Amino acid sequence: MVNIPMSSVSVGARDLAIKRFAASDALFRLVTRSAAYLVLTLLGAFLVTLVIGSSLALSTFGVGFFTTQSWNPNPDILKFGALAPIYGTLVTSAIAMALALPVGLGIAVFLTELCPLSLRRAIGSAIELLAGVPSIIYGMWGLFVLAPVLQNFENNYLVPVVADVPILSSIFAGPSYGQGVLTAGIILAIMVLPFIAAVSRDVFLTVPAVLKEAAFGLGATTREVVRKVVLPYSRVGVIGGAMLALGRALGETMAVTFVIGNDPKVRASLLAPGTTISSSIANEFAEAKEPMHSSALVALGLILFVITLIVLSAARLMLARMNQRAGA
Amino acid sequence: MYNQAARLFRAAALATAVCAMPTLSQAADITGAGSTFVFPIAAKWAEAYKAETGVGLNYQSIGSGGGIKQITARTVTFGASDVPLSAKELADDGNLVQWPVVMGGIVPVVNLEGMASNSLTIDGATLAKIFLGEIKTWNAPELKALNPSADLPAAPILVVHRADGSGTTYNFTNYLSKVSPDWKSKVGSATSVEWPTGLGAKGNEGVANNVAQTKGAIGYVETAYAKQNKLTTMKMINKDGKTVEASGQTVQAAAANADWAKAESFNLIITDQAGANSWPISASTFILMPKEVKDANAAAEALKFFAWIYKNGDKAAEALDYVPMPTNVKELAAKSWSEIKGPDGKAVAGM
Numbered sequence: 001m002v003n004i005p006m007s008s009v010s011v012g013a014r015d016l017a018i019k020r021f022a023a024s025d026a027l028f029r030l031v032t033r034s035a036a037y038l039v040l041t042l043l044g045a046f047l048v049t050l051v052i053g054s055s056l057a058l059s060t061f062g063v064g065f066f067t068t069q070s071w072n073p074n075p076d077i078l079k080f081g082a083l084a085p086i087y088g089t090l091v092t093s094a095i096a097m098a099l100a101l102p103v104g105l106g107i108a109v110f111l112t113e114l115c116p117l118s119l120r121r122a123i124g125s126a127i128e129l130l131a132g133v134p135s136i137i138y139g140m141w142g143l144f145v146l147a148p149v150l151q152n153f154e155n156n157y158l159v160p161v162v163a164d165v166p167i168l169s170s171i172f173a174g175p176s177y178g179q180g181v182l183t184a185g186i187i188l189a190i191m192v193l194p195f196i197a198a199v200s201r202d203v204f205l206t207v208p209a210v211l212k213e214a215a216f217g218l219g220a221t222t223r224e225v226v227r228k229v230v231l232p233y234s235r236v237g238v239i240g241g242a243m244l245a246l247g248r249a250l251g252e253t254m255a256v257t258f259v260i261g262n263d264p265k266v267r268a269s270l271l272a273p274g275t276t277i278s279s280s281i282a283n284e285f286a287e288a289k290e291p292m293h294s295s296a297l298v299a300l301g302l303i304l305f306v307i308t309l310i311v312l313s314a315a316r317l318m319l320a321r322m323n324q325r326a327g328a
Numbered sequence: 329m330y331n332q333a334a335r336l337f338r339a340a341a342l343a344t345a346v347c348a349m350p351t352l353s354q355a356a357d358i359t360g361a362g363s364t365f366v367f368p369i370a371a372k373w374a375e376a377y378k379a380e381t382g383v384g385l386n387y388q389s390i391g392s393g394g395g396i397k398q399i400t401a402r403t404v405t406f407g408a409s410d411v412p413l414s415a416k417e418l419a420d421d422g423n424l425v426q427w428p429v430v431m432g433g434i435v436p437v438v439n440l441e442g443m444a445s446n447s448l449t450i451d452g453a454t455l456a457k458i459f460l461g462e463i464k465t466w467n468a469p470e471l472k473a474l475n476p477s478a479d480l481p482a483a484p485i486l487v488v489h490r491a492d493g494s495g496t497t498y499n500f501t502n503y504l505s506k507v508s509p510d511w512k513s514k515v516g517s518a519t520s521v522e523w524p525t526g527l528g529a530k531g532n533e534g535v536a537n538n539v540a541q542t543k544g545a546i547g548y549v550e551t552a553y554a555k556q557n558k559l560t561t562m563k564m565i566n567k568d569g570k571t572v573e574a575s576g577q578t579v580q581a582a583a584a585n586a587d588w589a590k591a592e593s594f595n596l597i598i599t600d601q602a603g604a605n606s607w608p609i610s611a612s613t614f615i616l617m618p619k620e621v622k623d624a625n626a627a628a629e630a631l632k633f634f635a636w637i638y639k640n641g642d643k644a645a646e647a648l649d650y651v652p653m654p655t656n657v658k659e660l661a662a663k664s665w666s667e668i669k670g671p672d673g674k675a676v677a678g679m
Contacts, residue, residue, distance in 0.1 A: 070522065071522060072521070072522035073493070073519075073520045073521075073522075074516055074521050074522065076518065077522075143537075143541065144541070147541065147542075148541060148542075148543075151542065152543075155484075174484065175484035175486060175544070177486050177527050177542055177545075178541070178542055179538075180527075261527035261528065262527060262528030262529065262530075263491075263523065263528050264522075273527035273528070275528075283491045283492055283528070283530060284491075284492065284493070286390050286393075286394040286397070286492070287390065287391050287392075287393025287394035287492055287493035287519070288393075288493075289393060289396055289397045289493070
């Protein structure tokens with residue numbers, strides 16, 4: 001043992017060291033806390049800016065802004081209602097999720113449970129590449145390749161076939177431009193597919209092998225193992241991936257602007273042109289000269305902000321409920 | 329598909345041509361924004377001007393609405409608009425000077441299989457009904473009456489219009505308002521209106537692409553876009569009841585009656601002009617510059633460019649079916665440049 005003399009000097013050095021540690025700790029806390037608060041501040045600043053910017057439109061049109069669909073930037077009229085962009089945003093995202101969720105989960109199940117190892121890497125990389133394709137490419141492909149194909153299919157097959165079916169005939173009422181709400185939904189589905197597939201695959205891989213083997217040991221089929229073991233175990237991750245995808249679908253701008261037809265109207269037909277919040281803003285903000293017009297566009301931004309918040313909170317709530325039920 | 333890709337690349341090439349070779353010269357580029365109507369000829373002029381003087385043009389083809397907004401905010405040296413501003417608007421938007429730089433025609437274009445350019449004729453009232461969504465198919469009686477010998481299909485008419493604020497839209501809707509009381513009361517004329525039907529596309533480029541792309545479509549574009557994209561144009565019946573094709577001559581004929589000297593600050597629209605040979609939807613592009621500029625050098629460079637256009641730009645304009653301004657208008661416009669003054673209160677022209 002080394003004998004350390006308890007001199008006043010060394011006590012002072014120890015105090016100094018402790019003080020120094022305390023100081024650096026405090027500094028560290030301050031730096032990290034500021035970083036975290038910065039996010040809150042930014043979020044608050046966005047909200048304040050949006051509210052101030054949209055106050056002119058919201059105070060002029062009131063509740064009518066959310067319930068009417070007349071979007072008229074003519075300087076002599078200047079009447080704005082956000083119903084069409086809200087409707088377009090929600091419907092295109094719903095179509096995207098309805099198409100992408102089953103396919104994405106299918107891909108993930110196949111890759112983790114059924115796929116030969118050699119193929120697994122190839123398909124996995126392909127999905128990751130798909131996630132890396134810039135959205136403008138999807139837009140161009142959608143406009144130049146998908147839209148003409150869809151127009152031909154919808155006008156010559158879909159519309160005539162459902163013409164006499166009561167509800168379907170108005171959902172798929174022609175004529176089709178090739179561009180419209182359905183086309184935008186399909187493009188969005190392709191865009192969010194890699195998110196759902198990649199995230200689901202990663203969380204499926206975290207399911208402990210012993211659980212699955214136990215189920216197989218009890219005589220369960222692959223389908224049963226996926227339904228009763230893999231999906232319940234990994235549901236938080238899957239829902240997280242789906243919400244990420246939904247977030248992207250709600251806010252996607254460029255690709256949607258290319259293929260949705262940019263017409264601010266609510267129409268029953270999915271084949272008709274429509275608009276979304278983000279594509280309306282992208283199309284019109286640069287030349288919104290009238291204060292009322294730009295204010296209406298900022299109000300659209302505020303609505304999108306709120307919709308995204310609601311979606312995220314709903315996801316959180318859903319997860320909490322599910323965890324509670326699973327725990328009980 | 330290759331055609332479409334080629335068209336897209338051509339548009340991209342056009343866009344890059346405007347700002348090509350920025351390193352060759354020391355002089356800063358002239359910055360401008362606005363009208364997509366004037367963009368094809370602006371790109372040609374800029375290319376020639378660059379080769380001659382080394383000064384380039386950085387022009388954002390974002391639509392007339394955007395051009396007015398940008399010049400009001402002073403983010404560019406000049407704005408370009410196909411909508412003339414009234415004297416009051418010029419003052420309200422930050423004390424601007426405006427003058428016309430070139431004229432052109434707006435032409436209805438269609439996508440019908442096997443239909444040659446100018447084999448179909450349409451009049452203003454029928455065009456308005458199509459854009460109101462009242463005539464829905466190509467073999468409607470109104471169209472048949474105008475084109476008794478044409479083989480019109482039973483296909484639906486798909487309307488393509490602008491999604492952004494546009495001077496082309498302003499002149500098009502201005503014309504429809506003049507010829508159709510229904511259009512005037514239901515839609516009216518503005519840079520962007522509430523369209524009763526159809527899909528929206530961004531810029532003249534977007535409308536041209538969408539019409540080329542969509543079977544059964546009808547749209548309206550500046551004639552240079554119809555030419556460059558090889559779109560099927562329509563003939564029109566003008567105010568005198570004569571059938572005319574869109575061309576430099578017919579736009580010139582429409583402009584011949586315009587009395588620019590009388591129009592205060594060049595506030596003049598040339599749609600639906602009388603005259604046997606007049607193209608009914610003719611339009612002019614106007615340049616907007618502030619009366620008090622912060623950067624006198626940039627403004628002087630821009631004015632040099634516009635003087636060069638007036639002197640040397642007519643041939644290139646005619647090649648693309650645009651119509652140069654008459655000499656007396658050029659002189660009037662050049663006179664108005666003396667109103668543009670630098671921070672020191674001296675006129676920047678001729679600096």
